[in-house]
Amino acid sequence: MSGLPDDYLAYPHRRRGMDHDRYPFRILPRTAPVQWPGGARIALWVAVHVGHFPLDMPLKPFIAPGGMERPYPSFWDYTQRDYGNRIGIYRLMRAMAARGVPGTALISAALAREYPVLMDDIAAAGWEPACAGLDMGHLHHGGVAEAEERAWIAEATALLRGRFGGALRGWHSPAHSESHRTPDLVAEAGYAWTAAWANDDMPYAFATRAGTLAAMPLSQDLADQRMLFQQTMATEDFTDAILAAHAVLDAEARATGGGRILTLSVTPWLMGQPHRIRAFERLLDAILARGGVWPATASGIMEAWQAQR
Amino acid sequence: MLKTPGHYAFMPWRRRPRITWPGGARIAFWVVPNIEHYEYDPPPNARRMPWPRPLPDIAGYSWRDYGNRVGFWRMAEVMARHGVRGSVSLNVAVCDHYPEIIERCCELGWELFSHGTYNTRYFYGMSEDQQRAVIRENREAILRASGQSMDGWLTPAISNDETTQHILAEEGILYTLDLLHDDQPTPLVTRSGQRLVSIPYSLEVNDVPLFVMRNTPPARYAAICKAQFDTLYEEGAESGTVMCLPIHPYLVGQPHRVAALEEVLRHVTGHDKVWLATGREIAKHYIAHHLAAHEAWIAEGTP
Numbered sequence: 031m032s033g034l035p036d037d038y039l040a041y042p043h044r045r046r047g048m049d050h051d052r053y054p055f056r057i058l059p060r061t062a063p064v065q066w067p068g069g070a071r072i073a074l075w076v077a078v079h080v081g082h083f084p085l086d087m088p089l090k091p092f093i094a095p096g097g098m099e100r101p102y103p104s105f106w107d108y109t110q111r112d113y114g115n116r117i118g119i120y121r122l123m124r125a126m127a128a129r130g131v132p133g134t135a136l137i138s139a140a141l142a143r144e145y146p147v148l149m150d151d152i153a154a155a156g157w158e159p160a161c162a163g164l165d166m167g168h169l170h171h172g173g174v175a176e177a178e179e180r181a182w183i184a185e186a187t188a189l190l191r192g193r194f195g196g197a198l199r200g201w202h203s204p205a206h207s208e209s210h211r212t213p214d215l216v217a218e219a220g221y222a223w224t225a226a227w228a229n230d231d232m233p234y235a236f237a238t239r240a241g242t243l244a245a246m247p248l249s250q251d252l253a254d255q256r257m258l259f260q261q262t263m264a265t266e267d268f269t270d271a272i273l274a275a276h277a278v279l280d281a282e283a284r285a286t287g288g289g290r291i292l293t294l295s296v297t298p299w300l301m302g303q304p305h306r307i308r309a310f311e312r313l314l315d316a317i318l319a320r321g322g323v324w325p326a327t328a329s330g331i332m333e334a335w336q337a338q339r
Numbered sequence: 340m341l342k343t344p345g346h347y348a349f350m351p352w353r354r355r356p357r358i359t360w361p362g363g364a365r366i367a368f369w370v371v372p373n374i375e376h377y378e379y380d381p382p383p384n385a386r387r388m389p390w391p392r393p394l395p396d397i398a399g400y401s402w403r404d405y406g407n408r409v410g411f412w413r414m415a416e417v418m419a420r421h422g423v424r425g426s427v428s429l430n431v432a433v434c435d436h437y438p439e440i441i442e443r444c445c446e447l448g449w450e451l452f453s454h455g456t457y458n459t460r461y462f463y464g465m466s467e468d469q470q471r472a473v474i475r476e477n478r479e480a481i482l483r484a485s486g487q488s489m490d491g492w493l494t495p496a497i498s499n500d501e502t503t504q505h506i507l508a509e510e511g512i513l514y515t516l517d518l519l520h521d522d523q524p525t526p527l528v529t530r531s532g533q534r535l536v537s538i539p540y541s542l543e544v545n546d547v548p549l550f551v552m553r554n555t556p557p558a559r560y561a562a563i564c565k566a567q568f569d570t571l572y573e574e575g576a577e578s579g580t581v582m583c584l585p586i587h588p589y590l591v592g593q594p595h596r597v598a599a600l601e602e603v604l605r606h607v608t609g610h611d612k613v614w615l616a617t618g619r620e621i622a623k624h625y626i627a628h629h630l631a632a633h634e635a636w637i638a639e640g641t642p
Contacts, residue, residue, distance in 0.1 A: 033466025038382055039473065041456065044432050050379045055437060058409040091393050174395040206398040211356070229395055230402035250398060252595050260553035271557060275594035298501065 054299035055160020071283035082138035087167030094205040118302020139186035158327035160200030253295035356578035356632035364614035365575025381459035389459035410592020428454040434484035461498035507572030508535035514622035518539035557599035
């Protein structure tokens, strides 16, 4: 038996800390407490995935969650996602406005071209706009050439900056997928925060060749796309899980004297459905009723965190 | 290729020689936190790609990373609160990457055993010498980091090759978790005749299959684990059983799941005839008191 190549037993990055240079290892319970405005214990960050799924999107190297899983032309998949941009997001806007909760829209930039009116309405709602790539058919991954990836980011940024100007500060890589250099290109394009690495409950500094990005905690595990769509759980299983997370984070905030972030990673074509919007409203009411909650945007949270670093 | 693993004799679930646990316990309950590092840029293996997405799979990587930064600490606190020690299925490179975690495990009196070097380095296709080299290096690293002898083994991602169990026996490992054939410890057959026992692990109440593959909500997870315990506790009145609760910090340490883990531990520790053991303790007790009787029963044809 000849076995595996010798270097299969070589570990060039076996060392103290991480096996890459993006951030040092950090232990959350040993991290300095962060105070939120008004002494709030929980910053409530509602991140809304405003995605465009082209009918002819590539299915390789993998199908993004919500992508065209049925044979072309899948009106089944396309129109269900598009429902979110026409109907679902407006339901979310109403539910959130009624409760004084701002959103952070993670926008497929192609929508600035397709549905400029939707961009106006996002701005009018007082939501923070963030760029989630060109569209769900442009996944950033290790097989994309640097020049091509840079061009995608430039095009997406120009589309959204053309509408939102300097308010555009955040980037979320579609489907939590990146190449080795995505964070560098994103920082070079002038963004301040990213959210694709789901490895913490609090912000941390993420190094790039063009300076530091704030990494914001956008869970992919506790997310409606994961639990309701991919895992086909009941709506109440998702909302119960959020409330369970709130209880733990709130208790940690009380115990440590530092704030925590409860992130709702929600999607208009899922939570904006008529049969789910009531559960979403009840969820917001339940969270707010627990007290000590600061409803905030990503940039609001980032600024509060940065001011105390 | 093998038709069967060939490591164990048939042992029907009736009239087995009785297993007794210390203190008259019916069940040995042990918790196995899998403390892992999945590499950012691992080499490929011909039989399995380390990540489902093209490298870097930052979705998968950052999810595992959460376990070491956040989940481990939450999970360890819940276990300590209920007086439950862990037997750590350890990717041994964690000793180098995150010594703070090893230090905390040692403070808590947890056992460390090997789960290979990284969870992204599979045993599929390794030569015997390569397998032996990893096992020996892991033993030295665990000894250096904790002063403990490496007595147990779970191949990373259960990626064992045909000869792995033989080599474990030859290297003096006491117990392996690569086989899922039983609810009690059992003797294993190895080519050299050297001793190796199997201790029950689990893929049924393991949080990876439940949360990741079977889409289980937290409350349902707790109900499944409690039902597993209740049956094994009941059957343990006849002959001592083992329940293993394998957990992963990046899953049970999430804020929406940690209360479910706590509910399971509260349920288990609320029973009086439970031996809260480690893998090493179970293996040593079994070897000292029951292994010979099991082997004799097998030799007699399991009457």
